[in-house]
Amino acid sequence: MxxxxxxxxxxxxxxxxxxxxxxxxxxxxxxxRPQDLPWTALDLSAPVGVFTGRKLAALGDDAPHCRALLATAGIEYETMPVIDPGGECRVENALRPGGGARTILFRPRSPAITCPVAAGLALWEWHVLQPAARQVFGQRVEEIEHLGSYNCRRMYGRDDAPWSEHASANALDIAGFVLADGTRINVKRDWAEGGRKATFLRLARDGACGVFTTVLSPDYNAAHADHFHLDQADRGLFGWRACR
The missing domain is CATH 1.20.5 (Single alpha-helices involved in coiled-coils or other helix-helix interfaces)
Structure with missing residues (x-):
């Protein structure tokens, strides 16, 4: 025994x-690596982790907290009045990122977007775009060219479809980039051409998937042949994400 x-x-x-x-x-x-755990607080100064994108999307429910995170990270912005106050696509708490040493330039002017999209764009620039530009071209991105954010419309152009994330300014369409030496990289022209520009665009697209809920590129369909669609649809901490 x-x-x-x-x-x-x-x-x-x-x-x-x-x-x-x-x-x-x-x-x-x-x-x-606290950013890889679902229950830790979001830190915009930390590298992108497994749950960073989901935490960013969840900020849509707490605009004051999201803006406090922007301020802590040194991201300056302009608050916007209510968009479409009496219409079907009323948007509160939109902002225009701009100014400050840690904010990239947008062309045309900085778009009116939700705070989670602004936070995602900042992380995308810091941890994806600039490293990719240095890797491929040996220089930095100076400007992001976009096709707009807010658009009061439904998905697929159908009246019976769900509202697009553009209807709440929770999405942004990216058309291209301008490097420090003036080199222009265009999604429509350069995606399928091969070479360094195509390599950079794929790095930019793939890296966006870690910070945005939905990333759609020319690989998705013809409607996205000239831009990347980036949005922060909140589908929950363990909800599905699209990267195409």
């Missing part, structure tokens, strides 16, 4: 040691 009890205790220790190792590894990981 004594020998059997010793064997049982020995087996218990054998099971406990791996559990302790796993617990320590998880603790260390959570301290080094």
């Amino acid at each position: 004594a020998r059997r009890r010793r064997r049982t205790r020995y087996r218990g220790w054998l099971l406990l040691v791996p559990a302790l190792v796993l617990a320590f590894a998880f603790w260390a990981f959570s301290r080094m």
